[in-house]
Amino acid sequence: KQEVTQIPAALSVPEGENLVLNCSFTDSAIYNLQWFRQDPGKGLTSLLLIQSSQREQTSGRLNASLDKSSGRSTLYIAASQPGDSATYLCAVAPSGGYNKLIFGAGTRLAVHP
Amino acid sequence: GAVVSQHPSRVICKSGTSVKIECRSLDFQATTMFWYRQFPKQSLMLMATSNEGSKATYEQGVEKDKFLINHASLTLSTLTVTSAHPEDSSFYICSARSLGNAGNTIYFGEGSWLTVV
Numbered sequence: 001k002q003e004v005t006q007i008p009a010a011l012s013v014p015e016g017e018n019l020v021l022n023c024s025f026t027d028s029a030i031y032n033l034q035w036f037r038q039d040p041g042k043g044l045t046s047l048l049l050i051q052s053s054q055r056e057q058t059s060g061r062l063n064a065s066l067d068k069s070s071g072r073s074t075l076y077i078a079a080s081q082p083g084d085s086a087t088y089l090c091a092v093a094p095s096g097g098y099n100k101l102i103f104g105a106g107t108r109l110a111v112h113p
Numbered sequence: 114g115a116v117v118s119q120h121p122s123r124v125i126c127k128s129g130t131s132v133k134i135e136c137r138s139l140d141f142q143a144t145t146m147f148w149y150r151q152f153p154k155q156s157l158m159l160m161a162t163s164n165e166g167s168k169a170t171y172e173q174g175v176e177k178d179k180f181l182i183n184h185a186s187l188t189l190s191t192l193t194v195t196s197a198h199p200e201d202s203s204f205y206i207c208s209a210r211s212l213g214n215a216g217n218t219i220y221f222g223e224g225s226w227l228t229v230v
Contacts, residue, residue, distance in 0.1 A: 004156075034219075036221075041204075041224070041226065042223055042224065043117075043119075043206055043221045043222050043223040043224045044157075044206070044208075044221040045221075046219070046220075046221075089156065089157070091157075099145060099147065099162065099210060099219070100147075100159055100162070101147075101157075101159065101208075101219065102159075103156040103157045103158075104156055105154075105155060105156040106156060108154075
């Protein structure tokens with residue numbers, strides 16, 4: 001059974017810091033991995049999607065890496081801003097069931113001025 | 114703008130009543146939609162996969178007679194929580210993938226807060 005773990009559960013940093021959020025998964029047979037952002041009481045916004053054959057994806061200040069063999073992904077946020085405050089969720093799509101996303105519990109990020 | 118819309122965003126209902134939540138794809142047709150449930154400070158848990166024109170596929174441990182799912186058109190799926198109880202209070206969120214898409218991008222709705230009193 002695929003399990004997704006995110007560390008840390010919560011993070012509070014001053015503005016401007018570079019951050020690394022971690023995600024690990026137990027079964028390396030994945031179709032892809034996605035990072036989402038969730039604002040309090042809101043839905044999800046997809047940030048980055050990494051196919052199983054890829055090593056990383058970048059979008060603006062965000063960079064996500066994937067090491068499928070070790071079951072790990074990291075989300076790197078450069079020069080954090082207060083507007084980055086949100087919960088960041090990692091989700092994997094299993095091979096053969098790519099529509100079924102299995103989520104981690106998330107990392108709650110607070111960036112203070 | 115939002116490509117998947119959920120309604121209502123918040124609903125309060127009395128214990129024992131039923132409540133319906135709608136999930137609509139606005140800019141595309143979705144043969145498949147997904148319903149998730151999220152308790153406070155916990156992750157999203159897939160409840161069921163809604164298939165247009167056929168029965169939904171429920172995840173293990175989800176009562177199909179309690180959580181009725183209907184996907185009558187390519188743009189609308191509904192989740193009905195029947196005989197709601199306070200423990201059903203949660204954040205329900207749907208997602209959809211566009212028809213013809215290999216599944217690489219899945220769009221999520223804004224979610225619906227259900228409070229059962």
